[in-house]
Amino acid sequence: MTSPSLEACSLTKRFGAFRALDHLDLKLVGAKCVGFLGPNGAGKTTMLKLLTDMIFPTEGECYLNGISVQRERKQALADVGVLIESPEIYPSLTPRQALEMVADLRGIPPQEAKVRIPEVLAEVRMEDWADKRVGKFSKGMKQRINIATALVHDPEVIVLDEPATGLDPRGMAEVRGIVRGLRKRNRLIFMSSHILQEVTDVCDEVALIDKGKLLFYDTLASVTSRFGDGHTTLDARLARPADPDLTVKRAGALSGVRSCVVMEPTRLRLNFEGPPAERERLLRDLIGLEIGLVSLAASEDALEEIYLRQISRGDL
Amino acid sequence: MKYQLREYLLSRRFVILLLLVAAIGVLITAIVAHFRGAYVSDNLSFYQSLWGGGAGFVAVLSAVFFGGDAIAGEFQNRTGYFLMGLPLRRATVYVGKYLAALVASCTVLMLFLGILVANGALYFGAGALPGQLAPSLALAGAYLVSVLAMTFLLSSLFKNGAYSFVLTAILFLAGFSLLQDFMQGLAQLQPWELISYASQTIGEVFQPRVNWGLYGVGVKAADVGGGGGVALHTGNVVAWTPGIAEGAVIMMAYWALTLFVGLALFKQEEFS
Ligand SMILES: Nc1ncnc2c1ncn2[C@@H]1O[C@H](COP(=O)(O)OP(=O)(O)OP(=O)(O)O)[C@@H](O)[C@H]1O
Ligand SMILES: [Mg+2]
Numbered sequence: 001m002t003s004p005s006l007e008a009c010s011l012t013k014r015f016g017a018f019r020a021l022d023h024l025d026l027k028l029v030g031a032k033c034v035g036f037l038g039p040n041g042a043g044k045t046t047m048l049k050l051l052t053d054m055i056f057p058t059e060g061e062c063y064l065n066g067i068s069v070q071r072e073r074k075q076a077l078a079d080v081g082v083l084i085e086s087p088e089i090y091p092s093l094t095p096r097q098a099l100e101m102v103a104d105l106r107g108i109p110p111q112e113a114k115v116r117i118p119e120v121l122a123e124v125r126m127e128d129w130a131d132k133r134v135g136k137f138s139k140g141m142k143q144r145i146n147i148a149t150a151l152v153h154d155p156e157v158i159v160l161d162e163p164a165t166g167l168d169p170r171g172m173a174e175v176r177g178i179v180r181g182l183r184k185r186n187r188l189i190f191m192s193s194h195i196l197q198e199v200t201d202v203c204d205e206v207a208l209i210d211k212g213k214l215l216f217y218d219t220l221a222s223v224t225s226r227f228g229d230g231h232t233t234l235d236a237r238l239a240r241p242a243d244p245d246l247t248v249k250r251a252g253a254l255s256g257v258r259s260c261v262v263m264e265p266t267r268l269r270l271n272f273e274g275p276p277a278e279r280e281r282l283l284r285d286l287i288g289l290e291i292g293l294v295s296l297a298a299s300e301d302a303l304e305e306i307y308l309r310q311i312s313r314g315d316l
Numbered sequence: 317m318k319y320q321l322r323e324y325l326l327s328r329r330f331v332i333l334l335l336l337v338a339a340i341g342v343l344i345t346a347i348v349a350h351f352r353g354a355y356v357s358d359n360l361s362f363y364q365s366l367w368g369g370g371a372g373f374v375a376v377l378s379a380v381f382f383g384g385d386a387i388a389g390e391f392q393n394r395t396g397y398f399l400m401g402l403p404l405r406r407a408t409v410y411v412g413k414y415l416a417a418l419v420a421s422c423t424v425l426m427l428f429l430g431i432l433v434a435n436g437a438l439y440f441g442a443g444a445l446p447g448q449l450a451p452s453l454a455l456a457g458a459y460l461v462s463v464l465a466m467t468f469l470l471s472s473l474f475k476n477g478a479y480s481f482v483l484t485a486i487l488f489l490a491g492f493s494l495l496q497d498f499m500q501g502l503a504q505l506q507p508w509e510l511i512s513y514a515s516q517t518i519g520e521v522f523q524p525r526v527n528w529g530l531y532g533v534g535v536k537a538a539d540v541g542g543g544g545g546v547a548l549h550t551g552n553v554v555a556w557t558p559g560i561a562e563g564a565v566i567m568m569a570y571w572a573l574t575l576f577v578g579l580a581l582f583k584q585e586e587f588s
Contacts, residue, residue: 015588046588054400054587077403087397105402149398 004079004156004188005029005065006051012059013046013212020046022212023060028205031186033179035199035220038209039311044192045085047209048161051190052082064157078106081150081158086143086165091135095126095145098134099152106153113152120148123178139166147178158182160191164198176202196303206303208310215310220298221276223306231258232279233302234270239292241265247291254285269299336377338427340370367432367452368519372512374428375460376488378421383467384484385477386413387582392477400587410582414468414575421460429453451560455518458564462511462571463488469578472585511570517563 006028013021020043028034038044049055051062053073062069067076089098096117103113121127124144129137134145143166150158163179164172172195179202182189193199199206200220207217216223221232242248244262252260256274263269272282279296286293387410390396399409467484474480492512558566 049588052401054397056584056586074403074405077401080401080403082401084401085394085397087401088394089398090395102402105404146398150401 003030006157006188006190007063010060011050011057011062013050014058019212024214026207026214026217028188031188032204033183033189033202035203035206036190036192037206037307042210043212045161048084048159051159079156081155083146083150083163084161086146089134089145092133094131094133096130099148102149103152108153116152120151124148140168140171143167156187158187158189162192164195200298200303210311232272233299234272235297235299236268236270236293237295238266239294242291250289256282371456371518372459372515374425375456375463378424379463379467380485380488382417382420383464383471384481385471386417386468387472388474388480389477391475396587406583407579410579417464421464452518458567459515462567465571465575469574472578472581517558517560
């Protein structure tokens with residue numbers, strides 16, 4: 001089995017004189033989750049729509065699993081789950097019927113669909129609403145069903161445009177859970193989002209665009225270190241409150257750590273200098289301090305910092 | 317396709333239309349019962365006036381109801397995004413919706429037919445179905461098929477369901493007949509380009525001296541009442557009567573052309 005892939009080749013989209021996308025090249029290969037970032041109007045939705053043949057490129061082409069979307073829409077979209085622009089499901093259908101319809105149109109055998117539909121409904125926590133008509137659902141409920149429709153056929157590639165819009169905090173957390181689960185099952189997920197926390201949480205890599213141009217595409221870890229002037233901002237979470245003075249002093253003294261601040265009693269922020277490989281040693285050192293370390297992750301604030309810096313650089 | 321069909325059949329619109337047609341049926345029944353003499357002189361003229369006059373109207377009505385915003389509505393209600401993420405050819409989506417609308421419209425047309433046949437049976441006995449009903453039905457079917465293709469074409473020109481709905485309604489309920497009157501009455505042209513002209517064949521089939529041919533016949537003022545004579549280019553023709561084959565050909569041409577153009581338009585359409 002080949003690994004899932006998604007590719008944009010010199011993708012350009014003009015709306016009249018306005019360039020929404022400008023010769024954008026991007027190639028994602030393999031099982032991972034890629035966050036797609038950019039300010040409002042950057043061209044994210046435009047890009048995702050081009051990828052799924054909802055609109056047509058002015059120039060360039062895109063490929064899903066190596067198949068040209070523009071030339072062979074049917075084959076290219078076969079193993080892809082799509083959620084763009086929160087579509088509306090035909091209001092007279094129930095979620096179960098909507099999913100049956102999608103399963104059928106996708107050519108999933110009925111017996112298989114019978115098993116799979118309750119599964120996805122459970123995954124998006126809508127099993128209690130399976131037989132109510134969609135028409136009267138709230139926005140968040142519809143969005144959950146939309147997510148379910150993108151996943152019924154257990155696709156290799158999943159394209160999501162701001163999947164968390166309209167969801168309550170628990171719903172957002174559930175979406176993250178779903179995305180993590182997909183990543184574990186070796187899927188390629190390409191997800192636009194404005195929630196940097198969400199991206200830091202679930203994504204392995206990020207692509208940032210602004211004004212139709214790709215600013216960068218890299219792994220989350222190296223993005224944070226590369227653009228943070230070689231520094232990585234890391235958040236360390238602790239099982240028990242840290243002794244402000246002692247912990248800060250000891251952690252701050254570790255090699256590569258430039259500063260250490262207590263953000264909350266159980267959260268430290270470390271400014272770390274060094275290649276990503278050095279992170280392993282840092283982790284070991286921190287555990288050695290026996291301060292109750294439970295996690296060490298790139299701070300989402302770091303991504304934010306870099307995001308803002310990149311975008312404003314583009315404005316100059 | 318079948319899902320779209322279910323959508324139509326479950327929709328309030330379908331129920332309204334059925335009620336509407338049922339109401340028309342009841343009205344006709346009442347009128348016929350009241351003016352017995354005029355309509356029930358023989359079963360041919362009964363079907364000519366009622367089925368011939370009503371079938372086209374019912375076909376237009378259901379085409380507007382089911383086709384008017386079929387494509388435009390997909391944009392407006394954002395349900396299109398739901399379909400477009402699926403691995404379907406655009407043509408499949410279009411044709412699927414078309415077929416669903418067709419089945420729904422046929423159901424409505426059959427209801428109307430059922431009401432008329434029941435009336436006919438009442439006055440002329442159960443066995444008194446004229447043989448011409450079969451070709452007339454085929455013509456009505458052809459009319460429906462092409463009117464629907466045309467509403468789909470108009471519908472894919474718009475991204476707002478209400479516009480396309482209103483436009484198709486106006487066009488079919490008034491536009492074509494006005495245009496036809498104009499062409500015949502003022503310009504004295506044979507309005508063979510118009511589908512409303514072709515649709516007259518649905519009733520014409522029941523004429524005792526029916527013209528099966530490919531060419532229409534002009535009715536001159538002097539001829540009225542005397543049956544159609546061959547058109548004289550010099551006389552002042554007041555109306556034209558299409559030949560049956562002519563009507564069928566015109567309708568099929570409309571169907572092929574509008575379905576083709578509509579499909580081509582939909583393939584270009586961007587869901588942005
Ligand atoms: N149909 C259209 N006609 C004209 N301009 C359009 C059209 N669709 C999008 N645009 C323009 O293209 C640009 C990119 O829009 P897009 O929806 O891709 O942004 P986005 O990155 O998804 O933004 P957001 O974060 O707000 O969702 C915008 O400036 C928008 O005005
Ligand atoms: Mg967007």
